[in-house]
Amino acid sequence: MVDERARLEIARLGEGRIDSPLSALLRRQGTTWHYVDEADRVLLEDTVALVAARGVPVAELPGFEPGGPRSKIYFDPSKTRVGIVTCGGLCPGLNDVIRALVLELTNHYGVRRIVGFRNGYQGMTARYGRPVVDLDPDAVAGINEYGGTILGTSRGNQDPDEIVDCLEQLSINVLFVIGGDGSMRGALRIAETVAERGLRIAVVGVPKTIDNDIPYIERSFGFQTAFGKATEAIRAAHVEATAFPNGIGLVQLMGRHSGFIACYAALANNDADYVLIPEVPFALDGPGGFLEHLRRRVVDRGHAMVVVAEGAGQEYLTANGRDASGNVRLEDFGRYLRGRIAEHFAAAGVEANLKYIDPSYTIRSVPADPYDSVYCIRLAHAAAHAAMAGRTEMVVGRWRGRFVHVPIALAISSRNLVDPDGDLWLSVLEATGQPPVFA
Ligand code: F6P
Numbered sequence: 522m523v524d525e526r527a528r529l530e531i532a533r534l535g536e537g538r539i540d541s542p543l544s545a546l547l548r549r550q551g552t553t554w555h556y557v558d559e560a561d562r563v564l565l566e567d568t569v570a571l572v573a574a575r576g577v578p579v580a581e582l583p584g585f586e587p588g589g590p591r592s593k594i595y596f597d598p599s600k601t602r603v604g605i606v607t608c609g610g611l612c613p614g615l616n617d618v619i620r621a622l623v624l625e626l627t628n629h630y631g632v633r634r635i636v637g638f639r640n641g642y643q644g645m646t647a648r649y650g651r652p653v654v655d656l657d658p659d660a661v662a663g664i665n666e667y668g669g670t671i672l673g674t675s676r677g678n679q680d681p682d683e684i685v686d687c688l689e690q691l692s693i694n695v696l697f698v699i700g701g702d703g704s705m706r707g708a709l710r711i712a713e714t715v716a717e718r719g720l721r722i723a724v725v726g727v728p729k730t731i732d733n734d735i736p737y738i739e740r741s742f743g744f745q746t747a748f749g750k751a752t753e754a755i756r757a758a759h760v761e762a763t764a765f766p767n768g769i770g771l772v773q774l775m776g777r778h779s780g781f782i783a784c785y786a787a788l789a790n791n792d793a794d795y796v797l798i799p800e801v802p803f804a805l806d807g808p809g810g811f812l813e814h815l816r817r818r819v820v821d822r823g824h825a826m827v828v829v830a831e832g833a834g835q836e837y838l839t840a841n842g843r844d845a846s847g848n849v850r851l852e853d854f855g856r857y858l859r860g861r862i863a864e865h866f867a868a869a870g871v872e873a874n875l876k877y878i879d880p881s882y883t884i885r886s887v888p889a890d891p892y893d894s895v896y897c898i899r900l901a902h903a904a905a906h907a908a909m910a911g912r913t914e915m916v917v918g919r920w921r922g923r924f925v926h927v928p929i930a931l932a933i934s935s936r937n938l939v940d941p942d943g944d945l946w947l948s949v950l951e952a953t954g955q956p957p958v959f960a
Contacts, residue, residue: 555943588903588924595911608641608700613746614889614897615670620661621901641675677845678707726916734779738918751786765874773855776830783830799832803959812865
């Protein structure tokens, strides 16, 4: 039998004996979800069955239920009624998901009645008086060409009892919720109310967030499109910064708690000299602070490019209440930083030509790029298969490159963050050359 471990061994010229210039960046790396220690190994197999086939005892290993079609389904398609709702902030690909759900359910399962609820959970609550939208292949033709959602959206949850009343009155058997963590909290309450009433209504989510902050879902749909769009702002700011003496480009990007958009957009351009994200605290003032480091760099190199995630540096500002989804309303750190940079350079008597760009909603209101469109279709197919097979209280996800079923409770149990000790942030430090800590 072939020794697979031996076949995977990498040849070495010898032991490393010289201190690496990068060692200062490796603060306390060890194996985490985001980083694999050198002494560890990335497993070749990623399913329990494949590992078991090697004769390794794996019964105790945790694993996700795989997504995909089942040969036996729970719902009789000819009698199944489906509802679709899109909730929360916009995200590229919402229309792709709606269309793919409708086409898969109609063309492959033979479902005959699909309705869309208008403006998120409001459309499922009687007092808003919003009629449902009938969805069939004609109604969704070409919608993937457009950003936004044909169903409209809204922030905030509604009374789950009223929502389940609505589902009962419409004889809905399957509800698809396309939304972020707040909307999935609502979906969980709907599923629990369904269970309390002894109903058999499947509640299946397709997780949506441009911030890529839903755990157990390696990458959320729309994220790639959003950070791709964000690169245009960085490119523009960099062109401006390099054209003027002591030019500074400052771009603020969405990312309430997670700096993934800022990190990926900055890496894509590879022109950023600084990336500031909520997960990595930084000092602004003092000799080791960001402002002085920036001043020195501009004096030395003639320009600098700074990318900030909107959730960064909130400790320098005062909190501003919460929105309808329960999210803390962020203060505008980008504008604050622009003011502080101008003050710092003026106080040091150094000219600064700062160009500030906040592309804001423009990165999430666009249609999905081709990669995200493919991903949306495949997520929608997985969601349709799961629901028709009678799965509920779950969202579809992608883990280690495979489509999986994730319990809603798990998907809302934590937040996916950029790990300051992980390999993504290390890539940012390598690409920007910024110090690991501003203190
Ligand atoms: O949650 C996704 C997100 O894009 C955040 O990055 C951003 O802070 C927020 O939505 C803004 O959305 P809205 O203005 O609709 O609340």
